[in-house]
């Protein structure tokens with residue numbers, strides 16, 4: 476009897492120590508990545524990877540903020556998105572504000588393989604140090620079951636091409652020269668929804684899980700060849716994508732977000748981008764655990780109290 480209690484006590488102690496170590500490690504790592512300015516790599520370090528940065532979805536939201544922040548840190552910028560007049564306007568802004576050279580490429584990432592030849596041609600001869608795979612779309616105007624949106628087939632194809640195909644193809648275009656030079660940074664903008672399935676945003680969260688998984692695996696493949704791959708998983712950033720959502724008070728501006736997220740490059744291969752988003756993610760996991768969201772009641776709960784403040788809008 477006595478010895479059984481001793482064994483249990485030892486097991487309890489062991490578990491408590493493991494938990495304590497785990498929590499301490501998590502807190503120290505978070506502090507290292509987000510709070511220690513002296514740990515950060517400076518602009519010269521980033522610039523040393525190559526003269527140019529390529530940003531997809533660069534005319535709005537997070538992509539635009541990354542483009543400006545990278546230019547401010549001394550890189551020339553290639554902007555890629557759909558609308559030529561927006562591209563030209565943003566390129567001029569970058570040249571005016573940061574004095575860097577720019578180039579624009581018009582492309583619609585909902586397209587398939589056919590769009591990448593032109594992108595490849597546009598990037599030829601450039602020494603690309605940083606690629607930001609940012610373009611991405613939600614496929615529904617609010618949380619809904621997959622069959623409840625109209626034009627399902629087109630929507631699925633658009634979101635999969637835009638969120639997944641773009642990341643893989645763009646990486647394949649830029650990676651060879653990075654490997655040759657043994658230098659390069661690839662940043663994939665994923666989402667906080669990438670770590671588990673979210674009913675009513677199923678295709679979006681699955682596409683972001685692809686981004687995360689792909690980035691980690693390719694990062695491991697090319698780490699020894701000098702290429703750094705980072706997955707950034709933001710929570711809510713104040714952009715057009717999140718305008719119809721609730722939780723205004725938790726938003727981070729895209730400019731603040733890009734600055735803080737770029738400071739973590741070279742320190743961690745996976746990040747929420749900024750400290751407040753890291754904390755939000757822990758809270759969501761605590762209060763909305765996966766088993767609950769995937770249960771019958773969880774889906775009802777998400778439908779009633781999900782992140783969108785309006786459900787009146789008709790499908791996009």
Ligand SMILES: NC(=O)c1ccc[n+]([C@@H]2O[C@H](COP(=O)([O-])OP(=O)(O)OC[C@H]3O[C@@H](n4cnc5c(N)ncnc54)[C@H](OP(=O)(O)O)[C@@H]3O)[C@@H](O)[C@H]2O)c1
Nearest residue numbers: 532534535536537556557558583584611666711712714716
């Ligand atoms: N905002 C957030 O809170 C949040 C949270 C988690 C993850 N994310 C992710 O962060 C990324 C950027 O989001 P955001 O909120 O910044 O988006 P956004 O404000 O909607 O900006 C989208 C940008 O991408 C371009 N774009 C959109 N569709 C395109 C297409 N089919 N082909 C080419 N370019 C296209 C747009 O320019 P044009 O109109 O000129 O094409 C614009 O420059 C996405 O991958 C998103 O999933 C955002």
Ligand SMILES: *[C@@H]1O[C@H](CO)[C@@H](O)[C@H](O)[C@H]1NC(C)=O
Nearest residue numbers: 534535536537539713714715
């Ligand atoms: C939202 O889209 C409009 C129209 O394209 C643009 O003028 C505006 O700057 C965008 N806002 C953000 C925060 O990107």
Ligand SMILES: *[C@@H]1O[C@H](CO)[C@@H](O)[C@H](O)[C@H]1NC(C)=O
Nearest residue numbers: 534557558559560561562564
């Ligand atoms: C491009 O953006 C401008 C400015 O936001 C807008 O006026 C124009 O209609 C857009 N063009 C296309 C083809 O969407």
Ligand SMILES: *[C@@H]1O[C@H](CO)[C@@H](O)[C@H](O)[C@H]1NC(C)=O
Nearest residue numbers: 642643646663686689690693
């Ligand atoms: C992310 O980074 C990896 C590493 O290079 C790259 O292969 C991949 O295509 C990028 N995009 C996604 C969506 O993972």
